[in-house]
Amino acid sequence: MCGIVGLLVKTPALKQQLGQLMVPMLIGMTERGPDSAGLAVFGEPLEGSARKLSLYSGLTDDGADFNWHGLTHALKEHLSVDAQIEVKHNHAVLTFDVSPDMIKKWLREHHPRLHILSTGQTIDLYKDIGTPTQVAERYGFASLTGSHLVGHTRMATESAVTPDRAHPFTAGEDFCLVHNGSLSNPYGVRRKLEPFGIHFDTDNDTEAACRFLEWRLREGDDLETALQKGFEELDGFYTFLMGTPDKLALIRDPFACKPAVVAETDDYVAIASEFRSLAHLPGVKHAKVFEPAPEEMYVWNA
Amino acid sequence: MERITFDLASTPLREVNGYLHRLPGGDQSHVDVKNPDGAHNIAVGLDQPVTVEIHGHAGYYAGGMNKQASVIVHGSAGTGVAENMMSGKVHVKGFASNGAGATAHGGLLVIDGDAGLRCGISLKGGDIVVGGSVGSFSAFMAQAGRMVICGDAGDALGDSLYEAVIYLRGEAKSLGADARFEPMTDADLKTLGDLLAASGMDHDPKSFKRIASSRSLYHWNADANQEY
Numbered sequence: 262m263c264g265i266v267g268l269l270v271k272t273p274a275l276k277q278q279l280g281q282l283m284v285p286m287l288i289g290m291t292e293r294g295p296d297s298a299g300l301a302v303f304g305e306p307l308e309g310s311a312r313k314l315s316l317y318s319g320l321t322d323d324g325a326d327f328n329w330h331g332l333t334h335a336l337k338e339h340l341s342v343d344a345q346i347e348v349k350h351n352h353a354v355l356t357f358d359v360s361p362d363m364i365k366k367w368l369r370e371h372h373p374r375l376h377i378l379s380t381g382q383t384i385d386l387y388k389d390i391g392t393p394t395q396v397a398e399r400y401g402f403a404s405l406t407g408s409h410l411v412g413h414t415r416m417a418t419e420s421a422v423t424p425d426r427a428h429p430f431t432a433g434e435d436f437c438l439v440h441n442g443s444l445s446n447p448y449g450v451r452r453k454l455e456p457f458g459i460h461f462d463t464d465n466d467t468e469a470a471c472r473f474l475e476w477r478l479r480e481g482d483d484l485e486t487a488l489q490k491g492f493e494e495l496d497g498f499y500t501f502l503m504g505t506p507d508k509l510a511l512i513r514d515p516f517a518c519k520p521a522v523v524a525e526t527d528d529y530v531a532i533a534s535e536f537r538s539l540a541h542l543p544g545v546k547h548a549k550v551f552e553p554a555p556e557e558m559y560v561w562n563a
Numbered sequence: 564m565e566r567i568t569f570d571l572a573s574t575p576l577r578e579v580n581g582y583l584h585r586l587p588g589g590d591q592s593h594v595d596v597k598n599p600d601g602a603h604n605i606a607v608g609l610d611q612p613v614t615v616e617i618h619g620h621a622g623y624y625a626g627g628m629n630k631q632a633s634v635i636v637h638g639s640a641g642t643g644v645a646e647n648m649m650s651g652k653v654h655v656k657g658f659a660s661n662g663a664g665a666t667a668h669g670g671l672l673v674i675d676g677d678a679g680l681r682c683g684i685s686l687k688g689g690d691i692v693v694g695g696s697v698g699s700f701s702a703f704m705a706q707a708g709r710m711v712i713c714g715d716a717g718d719a720l721g722d723s724l725y726e727a728v729i730y731l732r733g734e735a736k737s738l739g740a741d742a743r744f745e746p747m748t749d750a751d752l753k754t755l756g757d758l759l760a761a762s763g764m765d766h767d768p769k770s771f772k773r774i775a776s777s778r779s780l781y782h783w784n785a786d787a788n789q790e791y
Contacts, residue, residue: 517661517680517698520642535641536601536620550620550639552660552679555698 262416263428263441264290265521266300267502267532269409269509269561275528280405282542286531287393287402287412289538293441294414297427298396299388301437301504303563304407306382312434313356314364315378315386319424322374325351332372340367349400352378354385361434376425376462381435383506388413388427408563411504413439419447420465430468432459432475435506440467441519441534442498450494470495474503488512488558502532510560517555524548530561565592572598576605583632586611601641606634609651626653629670642679645672648689661698664691667708673762680717683710686727692762702729703739711758713766721774729774730755732766743777 266286270276279302287298307313318327329348336342336357342364344357357364361380368375379386385407387400393414397403413428420426429437444450447466450473455461459472473494477487484503488510491501498518503510511532513521524531524539526548531539539545553559569579579596583606586592590611595618599605603622606615609632616635617625623641626634630649639657646662648670655663658676665681667689674682674691680698683691686705692713699717702710705727715733722739729742730751738744747755747769755768 515699520660522639522660535622536639537603537622538601540598540600540620546619550657552639552658555680 262293262418263439264293264414264534264538265439265441265500265502265532266290266412266414266534266538267410267504267509267511267530269530269563270528271530272528276408277406279407279410280401280403282529283405283410283412284397284403285541286533286538287397287414289540290414290534291393293534294416295392296417296422297388297390297415297424298393298413299386299415299427299429299439300402300405300410300412301379301384301386301429301431302405302407302410303383303435303504303506304385306506307356309358311356311358312361312364312380312382313354313385314361314368314380315384316353316355316368317351317376317378317389317424318353319351319389320374320376321372327351327375329353335371336364336367339371340364351389352387352400379431379437380433381506384431384435384437384504386429386431386437388429389424390422390427409504409509409561411437411439411502411509413441419443419467420463423463426463426465428467429504430465430471432468432472433479436471436475436478436503438467438471438474438501438503440470441500441521442514444470444495444497444499446496453494466497470499470501484508484510484560485558492556500534507563508560509563510558511553512558513553513555515556521553522550523553523559524550566595567592568595568597570597571600571602571605576602580604580607583609583611583613583615586613599638603641606632609634612651620657625655629653639676640674644674645670645689648672658695663693664689667691671758671761677714683708683727686710690758692758692764694762694764696733699736700739702727702742705729709754709758711755711762711764711771713764721776723780724774724776726776730758730768730771731774732771735774738774741776741778741780742774745773745775747771747773 347354428439431437444466447469450469500519599619601622607627610630614633620638624643627646636655640655640659645653648667650669654673659674659678661679664672675694677695678697682697682701686708688707692711696714702721706725716735719739720735721742
């Protein structure tokens with residue numbers, strides 16, 4: 262079992278309250294996923310060719326005492342890169358204006374246990390083990406701002422309870438996916454992708470779905486075409502919620518084995534595994550509430 | 564008649580269900596539940612002719628295992644509403660999620676909106692009337708009882724059906740193994756008319772089709788080569 266939540270605000274004023282509205286949604290899914298939690302938030306894109314990485318130091322020997330400023334100094338010294346860093350506990354967002362591949366290669370060589378959570382111009386990603394309340398407090402989720410976000414509470418069934426196996430998963434840039442369910446063919450999907458040079462960080466089944474869909478997008482499919490190929494390729498139980506810089510997308514397997522409910526008003530679209538995570542939202546009593554149908558694509562624009 | 568209101572925003576659900584379970588025999592009181600906010604297991608296991616009105620969206624198993632009571636959900640219901648109902652009535656004014664009325668032995672489940680997948684799975688004698696459409700695999704292995712679908716049905720309607728009967732007004736995407744259309748008899752029209760009246764649905768019984776089991780799966784057929 263797991264819980265998924267998603268929120269996309271249509272009213273610009275609500276962007277400032279995105280985190281505040283979402284935290285009770287995430288905590289509402291604690292019974293479905295008490296072992297880990299995470300979210301990806303999409304905000305204003307960085308200017309020009311600037312990129313940012315979300316990084317997690319909890320797996321390094323220094324943990325939350327990781328020397329983040331030492332990292333930016335070393336990047337300056339080794340690669341002549343001016344990087345800015347914003348630190349929250351064992352998490353940091355590193356911003357720079359060079360190829361992210363170069364930085365990631367350097368990080369893997371010099372800090373192999375520093376986990377790269379996400380890459381892009383709009384996405385910030387947080388995930389860790391602990392209850393949703395603990396994780397939300399650790400990273401100050403309530404103060405997050407942006408246009409939309411994708412969140413997850415995990416009750417692990419397919420791989421171990423570790424921060425890197427928590428959701429959301431990302432691949433490429435500015436793409437993330439959360440999953441409630443279990444895939445029956447993740448290794449088949451992996452074997453299909455690995456010959457293309459696609460690297461996997463974990464043994465988690467959801468990562469296979471995430472990398473498959475991102476690969477299709479990178480190969481030129483639009484989101485709808487990629488999701489259609491997902492229906493054909495991915496076998497098992499799933500409700501997937503995905504985020505891109507300007508979209509939230511939801512699909513459910515043909516048997517609708519895993520739940521989802523949507524509440525839509527003029528101000529927002531909110532998605533959760535169960536209504537109890539939506540009950541606190543303003544105006545939800547008059548919202549259009551519906552259950553997404555199996556094997557249908559639901560895409561909302563930010 | 565006594566009328567009591569519980570507000571789930573301030574009262575634990577266990578207190579509400581405990582109150583309903585301790586009611587004296589034959590109690591016909593009227594209970595309102597405010598702010599259900601998607602909580603699971605509201606008004607489960609009732610065994611008195613009480614009326615419970617849930618004002619909002621209910622979570623999983625609302626009115627589950629119901630006996631005698633009348634449970635009304637003024638909103639939608641989550642997975643397994645009226646699951647294993649024995650008698651009484653559960654009325655969902657909005658839509659219902661998957662597995663509505665699963666294994667119900669008796670009573671009447673009315674869903675004004677759509678029902679999700681596997682509605683009435685393994686139905687054992689209860690009646691289900693759905694004002695909208697039902698999802699795939701509805702009435703799977705339904706053994707006894709009646710299921711009325713005023714809208715359409717998804718795939719594999721009535722798969723491996725036993726002696727339950729389905730009345731369908733719209734179209735089924737596909738029928739399941741062993742389910743077949745049969746002519747409506749006068750007895751069917753009477754039964755269906757009564758069910759529609761009891762559910763407050765305004766449709767002409769003549770606009771429905773009957774689906775029942777062809778009973779070809781009742782006995783092992785070695786020549787079927789596992790193809791049905």
